[in-house]
Amino acid sequence: DIQMTQSPFTLSASVGDRVTITCRASQSIGSWLAWYQQKPGKAPKLLIYRASSLESGVPSRFSGSGSGTEFTLTISSLQPDDFATYFCQQYNSYSRTFGQGTKVEIK
């Protein structure tokens, strides 16, 4: 299976900060990467697909970039509603795999 590694595990930030989360794949996955946001007790919510395409209804402060093995999720100006855990997911192979998650906490 393709291994996905996110960094950092935890990120402490303040409202208004620019936040960047990194996801690395163990082999090239082209642009077949999605990002999700998950809040406690809730199902994940799709934010980004195909590495940089914004899902309908997702605020434009979220953006994604990268290709091959290295990808980033950026929140341009952190809002109170953005404190959550974020996961990347590859879909280059049928056995879809996720990163371990990055928890964005209030500083």
Add this chain to the structure above:
Amino acid sequence: EVQLLESGGGLVQPGGSLRLSCAASGFTFNTYAMNWLRQAPGKGLEWVSGISGSDGGTYYADSVRGRFTISRDNSKNTLYLQMSSLRADDTAVYYCAKDTSLMGLSYFDYWGQGTLVTVSS
């Protein structure tokens, strides 16, 4: 509005069986692959199994192959996961998720609320 509603979770003893269901609405069910994913308490997300929308091709994670069976009834817009030989490490919230393509191999644009499966004696 797309809705996915899981049911069937609960407490089961090690070695036991359980069947999960996912009732889908708000989209043309038989034109999308469907999946089961899980999340152990305090842990990350794991894709468990998927089934294509048309020919019923099925796919499994190594961790469940031979113990779990995914199926769908397109006439009832319902997805199933038959789980047997359950182990403690199968304890998790199980999510039903819609694929964005007919055959699968894509990301998940809609998720259910999840159903908790606890394997314990």
